[in-house]
Amino acid sequence: MTDPITSRFAPESHAAAPDPTAGAGPVPGPTPVPGPVPGPVLGAHAAPSPAHYPSPTPGGGRGNGLAVGGFVVALIGVVLCLIPIVNNVAFVLAAVGLVLGIIGLVKTRKGAPRKGLAVAAIVLAVVGGIGVIASQAFYGKVLDDVADSLDDTPVAAAPEAETTPADDTETTDEAADVAEPAPAEQGTRANPYPAGTTVSNAEWDLTLGTPREAWGEIQAENPFNDAPAAGTEYWIVPLSGTFKGEGSRAPWVDITVQFVGDDNVTYDGMDCGVIPTPILDVGELYAGGTFEANACIAVPAGAPGLFTLETGWFSEPVFFAK
Numbered sequence: 001m002t003d004p005i006t007s008r009f010a011p012e013s014h015a016a017a018p019d020p021t022a023g024a025g026p027v028p029g030p031t032p033v034p035g036p037v038p039g040p041v042l043g044a045h046a047a048p049s050p051a052h053y054p055s056p057t058p059g060g061g062r063g064n065g066l067a068v069g070g071f072v073v074a075l076i077g078v079v080l081c082l083i084p085i086v087n088n089v090a091f092v093l094a095a096v097g098l099v100l101g102i103i104g105l106v107k108t109r110k111g112a113p114r115k116g117l118a119v120a121a122i123v124l125a126v127v128g129g130i131g132v133i134a135s136q137a138f139y140g141k142v143l144d145d146v147a148d149s150l151d152d153t154p155v156a157a158a159p160e161a162e163t164t165p166a167d168d169t170e171t172t173d174e175a176a177d178v179a180e181p182a183p184a185e186q187g188t189r190a191n192p193y194p195a196g197t198t199v200s201n202a203e204w205d206l207t208l209g210t211p212r213e214a215w216g217e218i219q220a221e222n223p224f225n226d227a228p229a230a231g232t233e234y235w236i237v238p239l240s241g242t243f244k245g246e247g248s249r250a251p252w253v254d255i256t257v258q259f260v261g262d263d264n265v266t267y268d269g270m271d272c273g274v275i276p277t278p279i280l281d282v283g284e285l286y287a288g289g290t291f292e293a294n295a296c297i298a299v300p301a302g303a304p305g306l307f308t309l310e311t312g313w314f315s316e317p318v319f320f321a322k
Contacts, residue, residue, distance in 0.1 A: 064112040070100030070121030078124050081131030084139050094128035097121050189260065192306050192319035199318055201311060203245030206255065208309050208320050209238030214296070218275050225273030233301045234272045235259070240292040243285040252279045254311055257295040260319070261305035272296035 074097025080090035101121030108115040184190035193199065195210040214236035218225050228234050237257050243249050258268040279293040299305065308317035 064104050064114040066100045067104030067114040067118035070097045071117045073097040074121045074124035077128035081128045082135045087132045091132040094125045098125035187318045189319050192321045195320050204241050204311050206241040211235050211237045221276050222274035232298045235299050237295045242290045248284040248286045250284045251282045256310040258308045259297050259299045261303045267299050
């Protein structure tokens with residue numbers, strides 16, 4: 001008989017329970033529960049990809065409009081610097097271009113681009129300014145020479161006016177009403193000087209002698225001289241004078257002799273060949289220097305007309321009778 005107390009605490013014999021996982025595959029783990037995706041942790045910085053940032057450029061992307069503007073303005077100044085009157089504006093443009101170029105060059109030292117344009121602006125501005133100064137000096141000298149030449153027309157010394165006692169005879173009304181025409185100024189085409197008259201201006205005292213037909217003299221001077229063309233004649237014009245101006249002058253450069261025919265044509269060809277004592281052989285004269293020489297002109301045969309004498313480039317011609 002079994003003790004009830006003992007049996008309550010005695011272990012029961014049980015057969016081993018079968019393992020439900022025996023012979024099965026791997027036991028699946030717990031199924032993940034969906035939830036919010038965690039964001040980046042504050043304070044943590046991931047290294048950015050280099051592809052996300054553009055390569056740095058010189059000057060940080062800044063332009064240099066002052067260099068460009070200075071170059072354009074200075075270039076316009078150079079183009080206009082040689083034009084009279086307009087070159088006053090060119091000087092202002094050159095000054096503006098110089099200032100802009102200098103400022104643009106300073107900006108390039110701080111990283112701005114276009115250093116070459118800034119340097120070019122400065123160079124062009126300097127060239128333009130120098131061009132303006134040089135051209136204005138040249139034009140001023142030309143104007144001075146023109147003004148001086150306008151005063152170079154030779155005139156004969158006026159004879160002293162003779163004084164006559166007053167006529168007490170009463171003129172009639174008819175005589176008073178008749179006005180005598182004023183004579184043409186002497187030395188003009190309408191009233192030429194006679195040959196041998198000495199005329200003067202600020203630089204020369206000149207005498208035009210009596211012109212003459214001279215083919216015989218010219219042929220004797222050099223037998224190889226060509227004869228005058230058909231219908232023309234060689235005329236020699238004797239000249240003498242004294243230079244009294246500043247510096248020096250060559251008579252053949254400063255003195256021009258021509259012939260004005262009744263056909264209203266001017267003949268100035270000095271193509272007579274080798275002539276006696278040509279003016280071309282006279283050297284430069286200084287103040288007080290004198291000369292005597294001949295000029296020669298081919299004129300229409302037998303044509304009436306007058307000889308003219310000029311000094312300088314812009315003087316009016318003085319007329320002499322043939």
